[in-house]
Amino acid sequence: MLDIPSQLLGGFAVALQPMNLFWALVGCALGTAVGVLPGIGPALTIALLMPVTAHVEPTSAFIMFAGILYGALYGGSTTSILLNTPGESGTVMTALEGNRMARQGRGAAALATAALGSFVAGTVGTLALSFLAPTIAELAFFFGPEDYFALMMLSFTAVAVVMGRSLVRGLTALFFGLALGTIGIDAQTGQTRMVFGRLELLDGVSFTVVLVALFAVGEALYVAGHSRRIPAAPNPLAGGRWMTRQDWRRSWKPWLRGSLLGFPIGALPAGGTEIPTFLSYALERRLSRHPEEFGHGAIEGVAGPEAANNAAAAGILVPLLTLGLPSTATAAVLLAAFQNYGLQPGPMLFDTNPELLWGLIASLYIGNLILLVLNLPLVGVWVRLLLLPRHYIYGGIIVFALVGVWGASTSWMDLALMCGLGLIGYVARVHDFPIAPVLIGLILGPQAEIQLRRALAVGQGDWHVLIGTPTAATLLVLALLVLVLPPLLARVRARRKPAPADSANSAG
Secondary structure (H helix, E strand, O other): OOOOOHHHHHHHHHOOOEEEEEHHHHHHHHHHHHHHHHOHHHHHHHHHHOOOOHHOOOOHHHHHHHHHHHHHHHHHHHHHHHHHOOOOOHHHHHHHHHHHHHOOOOHHHHHHHHHHHHHHHHHHHHHHHHHHHHHHHHHHOOOOHHHHHHHHHHHHHHHHHHHOOOOOHHHHHHHHHHHHHOOEEEEOOEEEOOOOOOHHHHOOOOOOHHHHHHHHHHHHHHHOOOOOOOOOOOOOOOOOOOOHHHHHHHHHHHHHHHHHHHHHHHHHHOOOOOOHHHHHHHHHHHHHHHHHHHOOOOHHHHHHHHHHHHHHHHOHHHHHHHOOOOOOOHHHHHHHHHOOOOOOOOOOOHHHHHHHHHHHHHHHHHHHHHHHHHHHOHHHHHHHHHHOOHHHHHHEEEEEEEEHHHHHHOOOOHHHHHHHHHHHHHHHHHOOOOOOOHHHHHHHHHHHHHHHEEEEHHHOOOHHHHHOOHHHHHHHHHHHHHHHHHHHHHHHHHHHHHHHHHHHHHOO
C-alpha cells in the first residue's frame, strides 16, 4: 500500500473530476434541504435515492451520499436555531441556545458560528478519518460492553442534570424517554413489550416520530395557544448580520473542543452523533466564563455541540469503512448501498477498491468547502424566515412534519403517535420540562440495556463486572459525580448566602 498522503492525493484526483464535483454539489444541496425539513433526514433520503443511482458509477454515487450526510447536518442546524425544530437528532442541543439567540435578534450570529464550527469540525474530523481511522478502529476492540454501558450512564446523568430548571424535571423527562425505548420486541429474548396488542408497535417507537412530535408539533401547539402572550418576533438582524469580535473569541475554543470530543466518540461502534453533542454542551456550560447565559442564548452552546456533531459524523464512517459496522441509521443505509454495488466495507476495501474509498474521503473535504460557500452567504436569507407571520411558519412545519412521518413509514399509527406525543410536548413546554432528556433516553436506552445484559452475561450475573475495567469504573464515578455534585454545591452556596434580614440588620 502507498503512504496515506499519496493515497489522499489520488483521492483528490478522483473527487475533482467534473462529474464527481457535480454529484458532490447535488448531494450537498439535497442534504441541506432534507436537514431543513423536519422528519426526513439523510437516512431516508439516501434510501430513496439508492434505486435512482443504480446506474451511476459507485464512486459518484457515494460522493453524493457523503454530501447528503454532511449537508443534512448543516441544514438541521438552521431549523434548530430559527424555529426550535431540529431536523436531525445531532442538532437537538443546538436548538437550546441557538433558538434563544434567534429570539434576541442574534440568529445571524448563531447561524454563522454553526456554519463555521461545522466547517472546522468537519475538516478536523475528515483529517482524523484520513490518518487515524485504522488505529481508532482497533481501539474499539478494547471497549467491552461494560465500558459502553458506563459511557451511556454518563450521558444520561449529564443530560438530566444540565437540562431543565431542576434535577427532578430532567430525570422525569429522561425516564419518559427510557420508557418509550422499551416499546417493541426485546432484542435478546424476542418477547414483546408494551405493544398493547398493536402489531404496528412491534418495531418500537420511531425516533423520527418522537423528534418531530415533541419539537415541531409541540412547539407549534404552544405558539398557537400562547400567541398573545408570546412577544412579537424581534428584528432577526437586530444583533447584526455577522459575528462580533467577542463572538469569535467565545466560539473558537468550543469549535476545537467539540471537534476533539466528537470524532473519537463518533468513531466508536456505538458512538453516533448524539452522545458527543450532549457531552459537549455540558462541557461548555462548565467551562464558560458566562454560565449565567446558558439557557438564555450562550453562543458557546451553539458552537461546541455543532462542532461535536460534524466531527462525530466523520467519526461514524470509521467503523463503517474499516470494520463494516454501522453505528447510526445513515451508516446502516450506506452499508446497504455498498452491498448493492457488490462491495463489502472493511480492511480489504482499502486494497481492493482504493479509488472509491479515497475518492470518497477526499470528497468530504470538498463537500465541507461547498457547504460553507453555500451556507454562509445565505445566513441573512435564512434568518429572515423569522419575519414571516408565525402561523404561516408553524402551519408549514406541521404540513412538512405530516408529510415526513407519513413518507417514512406510511403508517397511521405513527401519525397518531405524532399527534399524541405532540400534546405531551405541548404540556412539557408549558410546564418547563426539558425535551432533550426524552430523546437521549429513547436513543440510548435500548443500547444501554443491551450492553448491560451483555456485560452481566459475561460476568454470569455478577454485578461487579460493571466496574471490572478502569475505563468503566472511571466513567461510572464521573456519572455519579455529575449527578450528586451540582445539588450539593447549590446547597453549600445557599448556606453561605446571607439571608435578606441579616443583610438589612448589618446595613442598619
